[in-house]
Amino acid sequence: DAGITQSPRYKITETGRQVTLMCHQTWSHSYMFWYRQDLGHGLRLIYYSAAADITDKGEVPDGYVVSRSKTENFPLTLESATRSQTSVYFCASSSGDTQYFGPGTRLTVL
Amino acid sequence: DAKTTQPPSMDCAEGRAANLPCNHSTISGNEYVYWYRQIHSQGPQYIIHGLKNNETNEMASLIITEDRKSSTLILPHATLRDTAVYYCIVRVGFFGGATNKLIFGTGTLLAVQP
Numbered sequence: 001d002a003g004i005t006q007s008p009r010y011k012i013t014e015t016g017r018q019v020t021l022m023c024h025q026t027w028s029h030s031y032m033f034w035y036r037q038d039l040g041h042g043l044r045l046i047y048y049s050a051a052a053d054i055t056d057k058g059e060v061p062d063g064y065v066v067s068r069s070k071t072e073n074f075p076l077t078l079e080s081a082t083r084s085q086t087s088v089y090f091c092a093s094s095s096g097d098t099q100y101f102g103p104g105t106r107l108t109v110l
Numbered sequence: 111d112a113k114t115t116q117p118p119s120m121d122c123a124e125g126r127a128a129n130l131p132c133n134h135s136t137i138s139g140n141e142y143v144y145w146y147r148q149i150h151s152q153g154p155q156y157i158i159h160g161l162k163n164n165e166t167n168e169m170a171s172l173i174i175t176e177d178r179k180s181s182t183l184i185l186p187h188a189t190l191r192d193t194a195v196y197y198c199i200v201r202v203g204f205f206g207g208a209t210n211k212l213i214f215g216t217g218t219l220l221a222v223q224p
Contacts, residue, residue, distance in 0.1 A: 042214045043154070090153050097142070099212060101153035 003027070006091050006102040014110050019078045021105045023091030031094040032074040034058075034066065036087040037104075043090065049074055081109045114198045119219040122192075128185040130218050132198030135179045140202055143174060145183045146214070147194040154197070154214070157183065188222045195219050 004025040013019050023032065034046040045058030047066040055066050063085060065077045074093075078085055086109045091102040115133040122128040134143065144159040158165055158172045160181075165172045171184040185192055197217040 042216070043212070088151075092153075098144075098156050098159065100156060104151070104153050106151075 004091060004093055004100055004102040006089075006105050008105060009103065010106050012108045012110065013081050015082060016080050019081050019107065021076045021078075021089055021091075021107070023074045023076070023102060025072055025074075025091075025093040025100075025102075027093060027095065027100075028071055029093035029095040029100075030071070031099075032068065033092040033094070033099065034064075034074070034076045035090045035092065036060065036085075037090060038087050046076065046089075078107075081107075083109050085109050114200055114215055116196070116198050116215065116218045118216065119221065121221050121223055122185075122188045124190060124222055124224050125187055128188040128192065128220055128222070130183040130185075130196050130198075130220060131180065132183070133180045134198070134200045137178050137200050141200045142202070143172065143178075143181045144199040144201065144212070145170070145172065146197045146199065146212070147192075148197070148217070149191075149194040154212075157196075185220075188220075190222050190224060193220060193222045 007022045030051050033048045035043040036046055037043045044060050046060055046064050047058055049055045049068045052068050052071050055068055065079055068074050089105045092099045142159050142161050145157040146154045147157055148154045158167055158170050160172045160174055162174055174181045195217040197214050199212055
């Protein structure tokens with residue numbers, strides 16, 4: 001019963017590099033979400049997906065790309081990482097009225 | 111989503127009940143009250159939600175006032191592992207897109223003392 005997992009849990013990268021954060025859920029939930037959490041801002045929605053091959057922007061999508069070829073996976077890519085993208089990233093999934101969150105990925109961009 | 115007001119912090123003795131209040135005076139008729147918590151460095155964890163009736167599950171109880179303008183989350187026997195930030199969120203029930211995203215406020219830091 002893995003639920004929702006994220007990898008890697010910690011990542012250090014350099015400005016300008018491409019980084020992909022992985023999210024996998026075992027519940028076959030239709031909806032999946034990516035949030036970032038920063039001090040002073042709480043959790044902010046980056047992108048979400050209603051089903052495989054259906055994605056849409058959230059509050060802060062600039063600099064991020066998502067894809068969802070399979071229901072269970074929802075990777076988040078930073079095409080050219082910037083220092084302002086240093087944050088903790090949380091993936092979540094939902095089948096209806098409740099969201100369940102993954103453990104998070106702590107990303108540092110130097 | 112309606113705005114919520116929570117105290118910034120609370121203390122509770124281990125083994126005692128923790129009662130966390132939340133004011134949501136502008137809640138709409140179709141909005142639910144949700145509670146999540148976030149233990150340090152972990153992802154937010156769903157606790158419970160309700161519309162107007164009191165709810166109980168294995169983690170907690172949720173008491174919603176008759177006018178729905180406030181609610182209380184009750185952890186019946188707090189343990190040290192319950193130390194976390196607790197978020198009260200009001201929103202429509204179906205997570206159907208960005209307009210239905212969760213909006214986390216600043217929450218209440220509950221410190222359970224030994």
